[in-house]
Amino acid sequence: MVLEMEKFKEKIKTCLQNEPAFCTAACPFHLDIHDFMPKMQRGGFNAAYRTYLNTVGFPGIVSELCHEPCKNVCPRRLKDEAIAMKHLEKAAIKYARDLNPNSYNLAPKNKKIAIIGAGISGLGCALRLASKKYNVTVFERTDRIGGHLWDVLPPEVFLADIERQFMHEKYTLNLNTEITSLDELDFDAIYVATGKGGTDFGLKPDPEGAFASDKPGVFMGGELCGRNIIEALADGLQAINAIERYIKTGNMNQPKAKDKTEILINTDLISYMKPVLPDEGEVFTQENALYEAKRCLRCSCDACVRHCDLMSYYGKYPKRIGEEVEITVNPGTLDGNGTVATRLISTCNQCGLCKGICPQEIDTGDFLLQSHRAMRGKGAMPWAFHDFWLQDMEFTNSEAAGMCKLPKGFDKSRYVFFPGCQLGASDPWYVIESYRFLREKNPDTALILGCCGAPAEWAGDEQLHEAAVAKLREDWISLGKPIAVFACPTCRQMFRKYLPEIEGIFLYNLMSELGIKPSPRVNGDTVSVFDPCTTREEPELQHVIREIAEKAGFSLEPLPYEGKYAKCCSWGGQVSIANPSFAREVVKARISQNSNPYITYCINCRDIFDAAKKPVYHILDIIFGSHDKDQMLPTITQRRSNRINLKHKLLSEFWRDEAIMEQKESRIKLLITPELRQKLHKEMILETDIETVIEHCESTGRKVQIPESGHFFGHLQIGKMTYWVEYLPEDGKFNLINAYCHRMSIEEA
Amino acid sequence: MADNKVIICCKCKKELIPKKVYFKYLGHSFFTDILKCPDCGEVFIPEELVKGRMAEVEMQLEDK
Incomplete structure (x- = not known):
C-alpha cells in the first residue's frame, strides 16, 4: 500500500491541471481565459473588460x-469554429x-x-512602470x-486609447531626442524598443x-526584436517583470513566459x-x-x-484527492482527527473512467481502491458502508442460494x-430461461450460482475477496475447467x-x-443502448448487443x-450506503441523457433505472420476449427469496431427483x-431480520408497550446493526406497524 | 408518535423513565438520556431520535 501510494504521488506530478488553456498559451498577452470567459458567460461585461x-x-x-x-x-475549430x-x-x-x-495610490519608487522609443512597446512598458510609480523617462x-x-490605425483611435490609459499616470516624454549611445543615460534600468530597423x-x-x-x-523587446505590433506591446507590458527583478536582485534571468501548453x-x-x-455590423449584440x-470550452x-x-x-482534482486521502489513511494525530476523505474513498464507483479519460492515465480509481483496502485493513473504514452487501455476498454463497x-x-x-x-435476485426467470437455452445447445453446461467477489473487492476486504476467488477457482476445477x-x-x-486462467465468454455473444x-x-421504437461501465473495454459485446436490439x-x-466512455449507473463500488446523495445524482445524470427507453445488459443498471422510473429493458427481456414478470421491482427481501426460489426451481427442472430442498418456513407470520x-426496502431492512427481532421480543419478553x-x-442487535420493531399481535400473526435501525450500538448492562 | 406517552416495560410492568444510556460506534463511546426501565434497564428509542440526532452523530463519527 505504501508503495502504491508513493507510485500515485509520483504519477500525480504528471497531472496537467495547472497547464494554461490553448488560447491563453498562444496569446501574446496570455489572457487568462478562465478569468475572462466566465465573466462574459454571465454577462459581466464590465468585469470581463x-x-x-x-x-x-x-x-x-x-x-x-x-x-x-x-x-x-x-x-x-475542429468541431465547428x-x-x-x-x-x-x-x-x-462596448458594453462595459x-x-x-x-488610479492606484502607491508611494513613488526612487528608481x-x-x-528608448515611444512606439507601442515602449508605451506599454512606460504604462506599467508608471502605474507602479517608477520614475519613467521616454526618449523618442x-x-x-x-x-x-x-501606419496601421487611424490616429484618433490609438491616440485616444493611449491618452485614456495614461490618464492617472505621469512620465517624462522627450520627443525629438535621439539616443546615440546608452552611455549618455544615467538610469537604474533601460528598455530599448526602437522598433523595426531601429538602432x-x-x-x-x-x-x-x-x-x-x-x-x-538593459532590456530590449518589440519590433526591434522581430516581433509584430501586438507582440511588441505584449513585450513592453511583460518586460517590467524582468526589469523589476533586475532592480531588486541585480539579475537578468527572468524566466521566459511559456507559450505552449501540454493539455x-x-x-x-x-x-x-x-x-x-x-x-x-461589426459588433456583437x-x-x-x-x-x-457560452461556446467557449474554457479548456483546461x-x-x-x-x-x-x-x-x-x-x-476535486486527483492531486487534491491524493493529498486528502493520504492524511486520511495516515492521519497526523493519534485519535485520527482530520481523516477528511473516508467517505470520499467510499464514494468511488470503481468504473475506471478516470484513467481512461486522463491524458496522463492517472488512475485515481485504483488509488482509491488501494486506500480503501488500507483503511479497511486498519479497521478505520466505517463498517456500515459495506456491511449490507458483504452479508448479501455471504447469502449468495450460502447453502440456501x-x-x-x-x-447429470x-x-x-x-x-x-x-x-x-x-x-436471479431481480427475477429468477432470466437465469432459468438462459440456462435452459444453454442446456439445449450444450447439454453438458454446468452451473455456478455464486458471487464473483466484487462486493468484497469494493469493500476493500482483501481476505474475504481472496477466499471468494479461491472458492471460484476450486469450483471451476471441479467442473473440468x-x-x-x-x-x-x-x-x-x-x-x-x-481469475485470468478461466476462459470466459458473454452469454449474449454465445447466444x-x-x-x-x-x-x-x-x-420499431427508438431506444438507446446503455453500455454498463464494466463493458468499456468490451467492444465486441457492445456490438453484439446493438445487433440483437436491431434484429x-x-x-x-x-x-x-x-x-x-460508458459511465456507471451508480451501482459500482456499492457506494449508495456511504454516499446516498452522490448515488442519486449519478442515477439522475445517467437516466436523463435522453428520453428514449434504454436497453442495457447489466441487471443492476436495469433495476436501478427502473427504480428511478426510467423505461428500461434488459437485453434478456428483448431476447426472450415479454413474460408475466411482476411489474414491481423486488424489494431487498424479495431479492433474497428470489435467489432461494431460483435454486429450488433450477434443481427441480434440471436435477429432478435432487430437488429435495428444505424450504425454510418462516418462524412467524408477518x-x-x-x-x-417499500420503506423497509429503501432503508435496507430485511423482513427476515424483522422476524428475528419479533421472535426475540416474544420469546424473551423483552419489549415495551404503549x-x-x-x-x-x-x-x-443483529450483527452490528440494531433493529427496532413496532408491532401488534393479531390472530397468531404479527402486524408490523413500523421498523427502523441504527448503526450505533446500545451498551446494555 | 410515541412522544410524551407512557411507555411500560412488559417484563417489569414499570413505566420507562429517562436515564443515562451509553452508546458505542466506531470505537467512540458516548451517553445520553433515554427512556429506560428503572428495574431491568430495557430501553426505548423512538424513530425520530434514530433518524434525527443519532443519524447525525453516526455521520459525524464516520467523517471524523
Missing part, C-alpha cells in the same frame, strides 16, 4: 489589431460601464528607468508618440533571461454549437456575445472533473453458466482481473453465435456516454403493508 484591460494595457488598440493566434489553437475572441473583446469594451483605468527620436501605429546600440539578446540583453540593466482535449466529447455572427461566450486539462462523477461531485453443479451424467463440462448474484459464460459484465471483469431469434417488435426491430440512438414494505395504542416495541 477589467480583466482584458489589465492584461493588454491598451484594449482599444489590441481589439483592433490583434492577429488572433488563439483562433489557430482553439479546439472548437474557433471562438471569435476579437468580437468578444470588442463586446466587452466604465472604460477608464483604475529611474529609461525607455521623432516628434510624435505611436511609432508604427501611425540596437550593438546589444545582443541574452538567451538566459526574458528581454535581457548582454549589457546589465490535450478529446474532441470526441465536444458537442457541436453553431458559431455566432454579429447581428449588427449582448445576446450574440453571451451565446458566443479537466477531463477528470468533467467526466468522473466522483471528482465532479466533490469538485449458492450451488455448483454439473448436469457428465463428469466435466465445456461451459459453465455464471449468472452472478443479482440477475469449463469456459465460463457470464451474464453480468462485472463478474466478467472480476474474473479477468483475478448470438449459437443463434437466437429475438421476438420482433413491429413498432428485434428497435432503432438505436447513441448516448453521449457510451462505448469506451403482516406488512405495501407502503411499509398502553394507549397497545403497540409493542422491541429491539435487537
